[in-house]
Amino acid sequence: MMDTPSILERAHREDYGRIVATLIRVLDGDFGAAEEVVQDAFAAALNQWPREGVPREPAGWLMRVARNKAVDLMRRSARLEARVGALEAAAPSVDGAEWQTFPDDSLRLLFTCCHPALSPEAQVALALRCLCGLTTEEIARAFLVSPATLAQRLVRAQRKIRTARIPYVIPEPEALAERTEGVLHTLYLVFSEGYAATDGPALLRVDLCEEALRLARLARSLLPGDAEVASLRALMLLHHSRRRARVAADGGLVLLDRQDRSLWDGAQRDEGLAELEAALAMGARGPYTVQAAIAALHAQAPRAEDTDWAQIAALYARLVVLTPGPVVALNHAAAVAMARGPEHGLSLVDDLEASGRLADYHLLPAARADLLRRLGRKDEAVSAYRRALATVRTAPERRFLEARLRELLAE
Amino acid sequence: MKYLLMIYENEKAAEALSEADVQRVMGEYGTFEQAIRQSGHFISGEELEPTAAATTVRIRDGKRLTTDGPFAETREQLGGFFLVEARDLDEAIGIASRIPSARSGSIEVRPVREFTMPQD
Numbered sequence: 182m183m184d185t186p187s188i189l190e191r192a193h194r195e196d197y198g199r200i201v202a203t204l205i206r207v208l209d210g211d212f213g214a215a216e217e218v219v220q221d222a223f224a225a226a227l228n229q230w231p232r233e234g235v236p237r238e239p240a241g242w243l244m245r246v247a248r249n250k251a252v253d254l255m256r257r258s259a260r261l262e263a264r265v266g267a268l269e270a271a272a273p274s275v276d277g278a279e280w281q282t283f284p285d286d287s288l289r290l291l292f293t294c295c296h297p298a299l300s301p302e303a304q305v306a307l308a309l310r311c312l313c314g315l316t317t318e319e320i321a322r323a324f325l326v327s328p329a330t331l332a333q334r335l336v337r338a339q340r341k342i343r344t345a346r347i348p349y350v351i352p353e354p355e356a357l358a359e360r361t362e363g364v365l366h367t368l369y370l371v372f373s374e375g376y377a378a379t380d381g382p383a384l385l386r387v388d389l390c391e392e393a394l395r396l397a398r399l400a401r402s403l404l405p406g407d408a409e410v411a412s413l414r415a416l417m418l419l420h421h422s423r424r425r426a427r428v429a430a431d432g433g434l435v436l437l438d439r440q441d442r443s444l445w446d447g448a449q450r451d452e453g454l455a456e457l458e459a460a461l462a463m464g465a466r467g468p469y470t471v472q473a474a475i476a477a478l479h480a481q482a483p484r485a486e487d488t489d490w491a492q493i494a495a496l497y498a499r500l501v502v503l504t505p506g507p508v509v510a511l512n513h514a515a516a517v518a519m520a521r522g523p524e525h526g527l528s529l530v531d532d533l534e535a536s537g538r539l540a541d542y543h544l545l546p547a548a549r550a551d552l553l554r555r556l557g558r559k560d561e562a563v564s565a566y567r568r569a570l571a572t573v574r575t576a577p578e579r580r581f582l583e584a585r586l587r588e589l590l591a592e
Numbered sequence: 593m594k595y596l597l598m599i600y601e602n603e604k605a606a607e608a609l610s611e612a613d614v615q616r617v618m619g620e621y622g623t624f625e626q627a628i629r630q631s632g633h634f635i636s637g638e639e640l641e642p643t644a645a646a647t648t649v650r651i652r653d654g655k656r657l658t659t660d661g662p663f664a665e666t667r668e669q670l671g672g673f674f675l676v677e678a679r680d681l682d683e684a685i686g687i688a689s690r691i692p693s694a695r696s697g698s699i700e701v702r703p704v705r706e707f708t709m710p711q712d
Contacts, residue, residue: 298681345703346593348680356682 185230188239189223196240197314198399202286204247205293205311210349212311212339214254222247287312288403289349291396295364296347303338304367305374306331312399313392323389324374361404365413365469368396372417390421401456408465411456412473418453419476422446434581438485450480468503471496490520507538511548523555543572547582554589562589594635594704595684596675600668601697603642620692628676633687637674668697675704 197219204215222243236242294307305324309315315323321331341347352360375389397414404410426440435441457473475496482488497513510533518526530549539545550565566586573579609617621639628634643662650657662669674691678684681701688699 296681298685344705345701346680348682350680350682352682356686 185227185235188230188235189226192226192239192243193223193314196243198290198312199287200240200244200247201311201314202290203244204251205290206286206349207248208251208255210342212342214251216311218247218250218254219243221250285351287399288351291364291400291403292351292360293342293347293349295360295367296342297360297363298345298347299338299341300334301367301370303334304363305370306334307338308367308396309371309392310335312396315392361407361409364400365409368393368400368417369413369469371396372420376420390417390424393417394421406463408460408463409467409469411460411463412465412467412469415453415456415460416469416473416476418449418456419473419480422449422453422480428577431580432577433584434577436581437479440485442483445480453477454480468500471500471503475500488519490516494520507533507536507542508544511539511542511544515548518552518555523552527552527556541572543569543574543578543582545569546572550585554585559589559592593678593680593706594675595678595681595687596673596702596704597684597688597691598670598700598702599672599674599691599693599697600666600700601671601693602667603669603671605696606671607642617692624690624692625674627690628674628687633676633678633683635675635677637672639672640670642671643669671697 200222201215201219204219205212208214208218225246226239226243230236290311291308294311295304299307302324306320309320309323310317317332317335318328321328324331351357372390372393375391375393394414394417397410397417400410401414423437423440423445425446426442426444427435429435453473454477457470457477460470460473475493478489478493478496494513494516497509497516500509501513511530514526514529514533516526517529527549530545530552533539534545534549546565546569550562550569553559553562553565563586566582566589570579570582570586573582625634625637646660646662648659648661648663671693674687676684676687678687681703684701684703688694688701691699693699
């Protein structure tokens with residue numbers, strides 16, 4: 182039998198977003214008030230459950246208490262009687278387990294949090310706050326901003342939702358595809374920040390990746406017919422399945438070709454592969470699909486030397502067309518180098534460098550250095566590693582580049 | 593709820609349009625305005641004279657300062673507006689995206705502040 186705090190912790194993880202989502206609707210889009218009554222309900226549980234026993238349906242109990250507090254709140258502020266009526270009408274569906282079969286509120290909340298009229302940073306913060314129940318402090322820590330900054334970002338976003346009247350609705354069918362794209366981009370941002378932290382001491386922030394996966398699973402269950410949602414979830418699962426092999430015992434980065442593949446999470450990989458299959462069966466051909474397909478080819482190679490680089494290079498060529506950008510172009514060059522030889526990759530990297538678009542990006546000289554090393558052009562490789570070290574930002578990546586440089590100098 | 597849809601365009605580019613293009617854009621605006629009148633969204637809307645006709649006024653230390661031109665030099669200038677009634681931001685964005693100039697310039701969608709009487 183679990184104790185109250187751990188049951189509550191689990192309820193917070195699993196049900197917070199859904200309870201808040203429902204309360205926002207019944208409180209007519211008032212995010213702040215909804216969060217307040219839900220937090221009050223959790224506080225009440227912490228107080229009552231040890232004395233009176235844990236209810237059979239913890240989530241249903243929390244929902245009922247939050248709803249009652251919402252009724253009190255509205256009566257106190259003597260707002261529209263009609264709203265109280267609406268709230269009471271919602272009651273039967275929120276009792277016990279039955280309310281869990283009405284996912285529309287979570288979907289509404291997801292689309293509202295990811296509304297394009299909000300800044301991308303605010304979208305990410307709102308989604309983590311409202312759908313995952315992360316505290317302001319937790320989100321601030323994850324994105325390396327002060328809690329005050331993050332709190333202000335949330336307040337501003339909630340104020341804009343209210344004053345510009347961003348609706349708490351699932352978009353109309355004609356706008357759904359465009360809006361879904363925005364939702365996926367937000368989830369992708371959360372995952373990327375966790376997977377390849379842009380700054381700071383740790384390379385991976387597993388917690389952020391896990392929150393992104395939770396949101397992706399939610400989006401997947403809410404939009405089951407959307408091929409891009411399935412693709413994004415596949416992409417996340419396939420990447421995340423490598424998490425244990427990606428960081429060495431000393432916290433350093435381990436590149437794909439040197440990873441201990443026995444550390445990969447087989448169950449998660451299989452789930453990712455199945456999602457990709459489902460996405461392809463639905464006709465997915467977008468950028469997330471292509472990235473997931475690349476990840477799948479890596480995941481399916483028993484050893485690094487078994488990797489199907491020709492197909493990966495072809496997929497990157499496709500990705501360059503779908504989402505043109507210097508970082509994708511650099512990955513394409515690296516794949517071409519593996520498929521056809523370092524000199525072919527190097528000429529693509531040279532073109533990129535000549536374009537000047539990646540002036541501050543440490544991965545460009547790092548990629549150059551690696552190709553030069555493989556071509557036996559040691560002096561040029563050394564100077565490229567030194568240039569990469571001048572712009573690198575995370576500590577593990579710095580250690581990785583330093584180790585490579587030491588190896589090269591020792592040869 | 594009321595939204596002001598402010599139409600920003602590059603005046604220089606607009607001035608360089610051929611007579612035929614001007615006629616075409618005018619026709620598109622006519623069709624658009626008629627559509628939002630019929631749907632009940634239209635409250636008002638006007639096209640403005642170019643910023644060359646603009647004058648900026650400020651009072652500082654009780655003294656009136658009048659200067660030529662708009663308050664700020666920007667790449668795009670306010671060229672006109674529609675005031676519309678819309679259910680929410682999504683509906684207002686939907687209307688804004690149908691304004692012909694959305695394809696060449698940009699439309700700023702601003703909610704009009706509502707002053708409500710206290711209910712108590």
